[in-house]
Amino acid sequence: MAPEPEPGPRAEDLSGARILLTGASAGIGAALAPLLAGRGATLALCGRDPGKLDAVAARCRELGAEVTTHAVDLADPAAAEELARSVERAGGGLDVIVNNAGAPMRRRVPGLTVDELRRTMATNFESPARMTMAVLPGMLARDRGVVVNVSSFGGRAAIPAEAAYCASKFALCGWSESLAMDLWHSGVRVHLVVPGAIATDIWDRPGNDPAHFSGELEPPGTVAGAIVALVDGTDGRFEVYVPDLSSIAEFKTAAIEDFLAGAVAFADAAEAEAGGAGTGGTG
Ligand SMILES: NC(=O)c1ccc[n+]([C@@H]2O[C@H](COP(=O)([O-])OP(=O)(O)OC[C@H]3O[C@@H](n4cnc5c(N)ncnc54)[C@H](OP(=O)(O)O)[C@@H]3O)[C@@H](O)[C@H]2O)c1
Numbered sequence: 441m442a443p444e445p446e447p448g449p450r451a452e453d454l455s456g457a458r459i460l461l462t463g464a465s466a467g468i469g470a471a472l473a474p475l476l477a478g479r480g481a482t483l484a485l486c487g488r489d490p491g492k493l494d495a496v497a498a499r500c501r502e503l504g505a506e507v508t509t510h511a512v513d514l515a516d517p518a519a520a521e522e523l524a525r526s527v528e529r530a531g532g533g534l535d536v537i538v539n540n541a542g543a544p545m546r547r548r549v550p551g552l553t554v555d556e557l558r559r560t561m562a563t564n565f566e567s568p569a570r571m572t573m574a575v576l577p578g579m580l581a582r583d584r585g586v587v588v589n590v591s592s593f594g595g596r597a598a599i600p601a602e603a604a605y606c607a608s609k610f611a612l613c614g615w616s617e618s619l620a621m622d623l624w625h626s627g628v629r630v631h632l633v634v635p636g637a638i639a640t641d642i643w644d645r646p647g648n649d650p651a652h653f654s655g656e657l658e659p660p661g662t663v664a665g666a667i668v669a670l671v672d673g674t675d676g677r678f679e680v681y682v683p684d685l686s687s688i689a690e691f692k693t694a695a696i697e698d699f700l701a702g703a704v705a706f707a708d709a710a711e712a713e714a715g716g717a718g719t720g721g722t723g
Pocket residue numbers: 462463464465466467468469486487488489490492512513514515540541542543544563590591592593594634635636637638639640641642643645660723
């Protein structure tokens with residue numbers, strides 16, 4: 441007789457799960473929201489552009505989800521924290537927070553302004569950290585919850601001409617590692633998502649130097665699918681690279697001088713090909 445198949449990981453039921461998703465108006469977040477809606481989650485969607493948020497919300501409602509939209513600029517961490525508190529209050533608690541919103545900053549440090557540095561750190565690090573801190577007491581009181589932080593490959597291995605962006609994403613990685621340790625004995629799970637180059641608007645956002653990277657881009661749905669698996673518990677890993685560029689991060693740790701020299705050579709070649717000077721890197 442054939443052996444019984446091993447039971448696979450069981451997906452947690454997401455129907456009625458109260459989920460706060462930032463960066464829902466475009467890219468990865470806009471791909472993720474309908475996937476969560478289709479699983480029956482109740483969604484609070486955050487972005488800046490109310491029109492784009494409404495369009496994503498309409499798709500989610502067609503799938504039967506209860507949805508609220510929140511147009512908030514996460515470059516203001518106090519407003520971000522207040523948003524998290526009010527969503528939690530209005531929903532009678534929060535089961536999942538997906539800190540996905542993020543803004544690029546492709547600028548070499550000699551041309552970077554203090555305001556660009558401040559906005560990038562606020563949007564990509566301080567706001568997700570403060571939003572998590574705002575909802576954590578409720579999750580810990582119920583001994584249940586999921587925190588998903590979307591960092592970047594640039595948060596594990598730096599990219600030329602993106603010091604502010606990489607600093608903000610490194611900060612989010614370090615924060616997530618330590619947070620996972622602090623919550624280890626609780627029922628609150630922490631996950632870190634490390635996207636590589638994904639086909640979204642991030643490459644064309646105004647106020648950035650042109651990108652160096654011109655290779656193939658992964659569809660945003662691939663990252664969105666990976667996040668669903670973390671939220672529903674079918675993927676229990678702390679950290680997920682999409683695509684899997686972990687070997688490059690490992691190479692960087694093992695051979696930092698070679699990594700720096702290789703990254704500079706890559707940036708120089710991209711700039712020579714573009715015929716310009718002093719431009720930027722990847723998303
Ligand atoms: N695409 C990539 O290659 C790549 C690679 C590594 C990591 N990531 C990370 O993946 C996450 C999602 O990015 P994406 O690729 O989907 O980019 P995207 O298409 O540009 O979307 C970014 C999302 O974040 C929101 N957002 C940006 N700044 C905000 C602010 N100050 N306040 C509120 N919302 C803000 C945007 O809202 P509005 O459109 O309404 O302004 C949008 O919904 C980001 O954290 C990004 O750093 C992306």
